[in-house]
Amino acid sequence: MSKIMGLSGNEAVAHAMRQINPDVAAVYPITPQTELMHQFAEFHSDGLVDTELVLVESEHSAMSATVGAAAAGARAMTATSANGLALMWEIVYIASSLRLPIVMPVVNRALSGPINIHCDHSDTMGARDSGWIQIFSENGQEAYDNAVMAVKISENKTILLPTMVTLDGFILSHTLERVEILEDNEVKKFIGEYHPETSLLDVDKPSTYGALDLQDYYFEHKRQQFEAMGNVLPVIEQVSKEYGKLSGRDYGLIEKYRVDDAERVIILMGSSVGTAKDTVDDLRNAGEKVGLIKIRVYRPFPYNALREALKHVKALAVLDRAISFGTFGGPVFTDVRAMLFGNGVSLPMMNYIYGLGGRDIDKAQIRLAFDSLKDVVKTGKVKKEVNFLGLRD
Amino acid sequence: MSEKSWKEVPIGGLIVEPGNSKNYKTGSWRSFKPVWYEDRCIQCLACWNSCPEPSIFVVEGKVTGIDYDFCKGCGICAEVCPEKAHAIEMEPEF
Structure with a gap:
């Protein structure tokens, strides 16, 4: 039986952490994540968790403490945002290469500079090659659900990789929503106990752990990480199904919204999906054949699911809440293009960069993206590939 | 040690057999090797005392040779060998 509560995204994830009851959590504040660990620390003070709380002096230490605890055989968590993730950087890679199934909520915030505390995806986008699984959340409910599922995904014996569960800073982290949370014992049973095959305390x-690995074996260990990443998508689908049975919410890798007979489709991630769904509904009511695809699992990238979903589509726009300087468009656009090119789906594509540094995105902007695809459907050509939404020209 | 494929080695670069560094022969790192001349050796054991590896074979208190499986050719043994004895000389490996 689930319980319905009014929770901010941060509080929802803190409840997930309370129910996961990790052995160790490293805590360090950074806006907009601060409230998440603040709430978890309250649960700790109230005696609701058995977790050993490690109050560290930086994010570099937070990730180091989490890696140390995980190597010692503990179920270990931490949480961060933006510059905090940047400061963790070298240990972020060590966590994945030591194959430690750490789960870390990341509250997405623009990476400085100029300094900004509001939402975009530039922080986690930088970590897309770090060997972590990345799951994006549309709302507080999904952030809660993803955090619970992530434990089971990461700890799967064929995977053993860490996971970032992301939620959009302020838009989700600080907004009160209706969130259904499972019973404590349901979560406990769902994730099970963690028994690593190797640990420092055994x-x-x-x-x-962490021995020198030179020309003779480093390459082999990278190949193992590549293999483990390749195992992730079917496990996420499986865990998602099991979670669906328990909660009634089965998410899968991507979410298709009114895509089946759509000619014009947009792809996006995170909280803007809600606004985009509303826009799709408006346009559908006006008789336009439009739809959207939400990417939930960004790493590993759900190639097959996307390719399959896009087969009948005539024009596509990818909306990126991050900018990638010196490449061809935003990170999601680049991935989608690479996935389609040479794989039998020839599709004219546009890229829209939007919402950087917390710039609001509204239905009018999303409508503009859909409108611009009309011409692409007609001519089959894209005039300008990389564009900006909501920017003052 | 024969080299294994990525399917055979423990994940994450973990070492799960304690003390297995003896299977990892580091002698190939060497570019100069110490050559020991028994006839000049005065058995002072300075080389044995200083070798960081340790790669000086000693049997019943006497130097008997050098362990080339692990000697990395640092040259400390040749350096500490008393000048008058000059029992260890560094020679190019290649």
């Missing part, structure tokens, strides 16, 4: 089976 004195009967001693092991070394």
